[in-house]
Amino acid sequence: MTIRRMDHVGIVVDDLAAATAFFVELGLRLTGEAPVEGGWVDRVVGLEGVRAEIAMVETPDGHGRIELTRFHAPSGGGGDRHAPANTRGLRHVAFAVDDLDAAVAGLRSRGAELVGEMERYQDSYLLCYVRGPEGIIVELAEDLRGLQA
Template sequence: MTVQRMDNIGVVVDDLPAAIAFFRELGLELEGEASVGGSEVDCLVGLDGVRCDLAVVRTPDGHGRLELMKFHTPAATTAEPNAPVNALGIRRIMFAVEDIEDVLARLRSHGAELMGELVRYEDSHRLCYIRGPEGIIVALAENLD
């Protein structure tokens, strides 16, 4: 086997403190923050003059991580704002939650917007898609078993 695990998903944001607050409200834990730059980083990512602040947040079980990155230089390029869920590329991040309505209420105070409706999928799950900071699509799933 060549893959041991998926370590993290990188998400570029403009407002790092707001993104951290949003994902902490969701229940992720702040693992650490750092500033990176220099020739090694430039070589790694294929850009010149990188100066980036980042934060790693993890799920309570310790298995899932997001690396939230704010690029100061070079300036971040923009993707299509509020791209629909069927646009090419990574479109959403899904989290299993215990009380989906409580989570929705808490995330709305951080600017989250419900994209469609909260739905019941058969007798197994309640699901919804929300748009979080920077237009990130976050799916929430509550297991009904």
């Protein structure tokens, strides 16, 4: 068996519209939305009575996707929206951007905030973590060497 590619990352949210708008503001494009329910999804995710909505967003190059899911049933446990970056589990998703200042400004207009500070890593990258809706942490990296990541 050989893995062909990473298909997507799934993020469960309460406010699907706000989470979708956040990623669209970042530059991903919405490729689809759909309700999801029935025995097949119950069996796949190991829950009973699933009723959910999903939105799929994709990077401009088409190589990275995020599935945003809002479960209407069954109800799940609440996560800590303010969990620090060193909390166990999936903690952040990273994106290469052309202009870090512009990306952060656009996300701030949607209510996002810096987790720490913008920092320069050697002469290679300008980096930061941004916390968006649902406590989602996104790492943004601007390549300062003039290369496209």
